[in-house]
Amino acid sequence: MHHFADRDLVSISDLTKEEIEFILAAAERLRKNPAPDLCRGSILANCFYEPSTRTRLSFEAAMLRLGGSVIGFSESNGTSAKKGESLSDSIRVISGYADLLAIRTPLKGSARLAAEASSKPVINAGDGAGEHPTQTLLDLFTIRECQHKIDDLSIAIAGDLKYGRTVHSLCLALLHYKVRLYFVSPKSLPLPEDIVQELQRRGIKFSFHATLDEVIPKADILYMTRIQKERMQEVDLENTCRLAASQLGEAKLNLRVLHPLPRVDEIDVGVDNTPHAYYFEQAQNGLYVRMALLALFLGKL
Numbered sequence: 001m002h003h004f005a006d007r008d009l010v011s012i013s014d015l016t017k018e019e020i021e022f023i024l025a026a027a028e029r030l031r032k033n034p035a036p037d038l039c040r041g042s043i044l045a046n047c048f049y050e051p052s053t054r055t056r057l058s059f060e061a062a063m064l065r066l067g068g069s070v071i072g073f074s075e076s077n078g079t080s081a082k083k084g085e086s087l088s089d090s091i092r093v094i095s096g097y098a099d100l101l102a103i104r105t106p107l108k109g110s111a112r113l114a115a116e117a118s119s120k121p122v123i124n125a126g127d128g129a130g131e132h133p134t135q136t137l138l139d140l141f142t143i144r145e146c147q148h149k150i151d152d153l154s155i156a157i158a159g160d161l162k163y164g165r166t167v168h169s170l171c172l173a174l175l176h177y178k179v180r181l182y183f184v185s186p187k188s189l190p191l192p193e194d195i196v197q198e199l200q201r202r203g204i205k206f207s208f209h210a211t212l213d214e215v216i217p218k219a220d221i222l223y224m225t226r227i228q229k230e231r232m233q234e235v236d237l238e239n240t241c242r243l244a245a246s247q248l249g250e251a252k253l254n255l256r257v258l259h260p261l262p263r264v265d266e267i268d269v270g271v272d273n274t275p276h277a278y279y280f281e282q283a284q285n286g287l288y289v290r291m292a293l294l295a296l297f298l299g300k301l
Contacts, residue, residue: 005299008115010124012133012169017176024141026292026301027285038300039066045098046072047091047114048125049105054261054283055125055134059102062290066300071098088117095120100298103127121297129163135260136169138289142282143221146256151178156215158184159225159241159266161191166260167225171195174204181206182215186240189227211240217250222276224259226266245270258282 002022008014015023044063048056052074060070087110095101095118103114104125111124111131126132143150155174161167161183172195174181181204183191190208199206209215216222224243243257245268256278259267263279271277295301 002296004296006121007297008118008122008124009133009293009297010111010115010122010127011131012136012173014133020137020140020173020176023137023289023292023296024144026296027137027141027288030291030295031288035066035295037067038295039063039068039298042066042068042100042294042298042300043098044068044070044072044294045094045101046070046074046125047094047101047103048072048074049087049103050126051075052104052125054286055104055132058283058286059125059290059294062287062294065287066291066295068294072102087113091117091122092119094118100294123293123297126165128165129168130165131169131172132165132260133169134286134290134293135166136173137293138282138286139166139170139223139258139260140173141289142258142278142285145285146278146281147220147254150174153220154180154182154218155221155223156182156184156212156219157223157225158212158215158243160189160227161185161225162189164225167223168192168195170223171199175199175202179204182209182219183207184209184212184215184241186227212243213247216247216255217252219255220252222251222255222257224257224263224267224279226259226262226264242266242268243271244268245274248274248276251276 002019046056046059063070091114100121102123102125103111106128108128108130111127115122124133157167255276257276259279261283
């Protein structure tokens with residue numbers, strides 16, 4: 001029996017493969033069989049010190065659809081952080097008001113600090129250039145949904161590999177599966193060396209490429225990401241990671257294009273009208289996965 005109640009989820013590495021699979025199965029059950037009273041009486045604190053649309057709103061919607069309540073904030077300017085209060089002090093106070101906290105901050109490592117300060121479970125909703133484990137869970141859910149499996153897939157990951165926290169968490173999760181990875185990024189934004197070394201250590205086959213055109217014919221999944229301009233002083237915005245519908249002519253019929261969103265200019269809107277686009281379905285799946293996470297970490301499922 002898997003035990004999630006009263007635990008924290010800071011890194012995707014906090015979960016075993018069996019626990020990941022259990023969460024994905026729970027999300028599927030809740031999608032098929034809604035449970036509107038499952039978390040009645042429970043309170044989620046959404047502590048978002050950094051802008052968010054999908055993650056924040058899907059956490060809120062997930063809790064409301066489970067019958068619970070939501071408190072919180074969507075920017076740091078309306079909190080005592082503006083007065084100089086430390087993150088640790090804020091989280092210690094907020095954990096007295098809620099049963100579970102979802103936190104997003106601009107600083108890598110701050111989710112771990114929050115988890116140490118909180119008396120209630122903390123779920124990392126994105127910590128700077130660190131990780132985004134709940135996004136990765138919905139990514140895996142989506143990959144399985146559109147490809148009917150995760151093992152034996154060829155997955156291309158393109159964009160900002162250096163600062164893209166969704167990329168970091170996804171790579172760590174895929175260590176559990178038999179996949180072939182292709183990486184495409186501007187030269188100035190490569191995959192962090194510690195993740196490269198971990199992929200090598202675990203025997204995952206991967207390679208680096210200069211353009212999307214090199215990998216599109218080989219891929220079952222093309223995972224696009226935006227350039228994280230807010231996390232860098234200067235960046236050479238190369239054209240290596242911009243996708244147009246015309247580039248999909250050589251793609252496999254089963255290729256699906258994913259993106260954690262928001263997109264800027266890395267996916268042309270013309271791609272939306274192709275059978276390969278799957279990023280809006282991916283965003284919808286965030287609701288079901290976060291419903292499962294809330295229910296499990298509150299000990300309700």
